[in-house]
Amino acid sequence: GLGNTVWDAYENNAVWQSLVEKLWKYQWLNTYTPLTKELSDTIYYYTQGVIDILIKLFILIQIRLISVHEQRKGEEIITPGLIQQVANENLKLVEPMLNALRNKDMKALARYDDLLPFQSHFDKIVKEALDSHSVTDWVPAKPAPLHDAQDDVNAQLTLSLKLMGIAEDVIKLIVEKVLSENPNGDMLTLMAAVISELKKTKTGKKQSASRLKLVAANEDINDLRLIVKREGSETPYQKLLAAGMIRFPVEERFA
Known part of the structure; x- marks a missing residue:
């Protein structure tokens, strides 16, 4: 299962900012939102430097925007208010753990070592979104600016896993499996599949x-x-x- 190793967290420093900047490029919206200090600070507050929550929250934010703007009316822009709304609605299961991190309370944090309920909640939201026409039938009207690593889906998935600290041999196995099982999947579908595979492999505790x-x-x-x-x-x-x-x-x- 997912244990408390997931709660290893980054300080809000240059290393964390670099991780956020790399992940931030993976926007699949009709309007690219540049990363500002306010957005970065808001993201940190609601993730407390936990990579697993950062990636999930970023996916959930984009799912919300795509779903709300199903008719493609208006720009899909990430705002501090949207981050707060999505976090408040979807991170309730991990709020006690996040509060323990905010309060630097190791004793309280030690009591929370089961992320499976949150993983199940996340999987349910992603599945519902992918089953709906608002996401599966969607083609971006104005794709976000592409960077070199984003020109290749394999490279995108590989970089995402590297940001999570996964060993390279494990990354290769997971990416190959996900791409073979989802040859026509968009990035939301593929990232959801990657997270599902990570849960199965327990990469935080085992070598390949x-x-x-x-x-x-x-x-x-x-x-x-x-x-x-x-x-x-x-x-x-x-x-x-x-x-x-x-x-x-x-x-x-x-x-």
């Missing part, structure tokens, strides 16, 4: 099967030396992070 095969059966797979020696282009720190031996510094928020 290909990496595990590199470790002999009689060896401890959590041996730090073996983890660092595993094949791949990642640094030793990244390998230990992917193996779950190092957690993102959420504890620093409560120092």
Whole structure:
């Protein structure tokens, strides 16, 4: 299931801003909304630096705009008020956890380690949107400005997973599976499928099967030396992070 590792959160610093800026390019609306400081601050308040919630909220915001403007009347613009409205309506299940992060209350945060209800809620909203004509039959009238990485759907999905800290070999497997099962899917469909696959694979706690095969059966797979020696282009720190031996510094928020 989805455990409390998901609650590892970023401070509102340059690293977080870079992640938001990269994700912000993935707008599938008829009007591209530039990222402003007010929008960025609002996004941070309602996500508290949690990547999983950031991605889900960004998808939900666009679903709301597309659904509301089914007749393609008017511009689809992301505003602080819209972010607040969508967050208040859809993040109720994780509000206690977000409040614990805002208050830097580690004890309270430790009580909330089950994200499955929120995942189910998110999946339901996405499914309903994709089943409706407002989303599945929609073709953007004025696509957002495309960037190099956005010219290739594979590259978009790969970058999104990298932002979530997923290992490259796992990314390759997930992207190939999602694209093969949804050859004509738009980005909303594909991102929903990616999130569903992440839930199944429990990537936050396990290495991919290909990496595990590199470790002999009689060896401890959590041996730090073996983890660092595993094949791949990642640094030793990244390998230990992917193996779950190092957690993102959420504890620093409560120092």
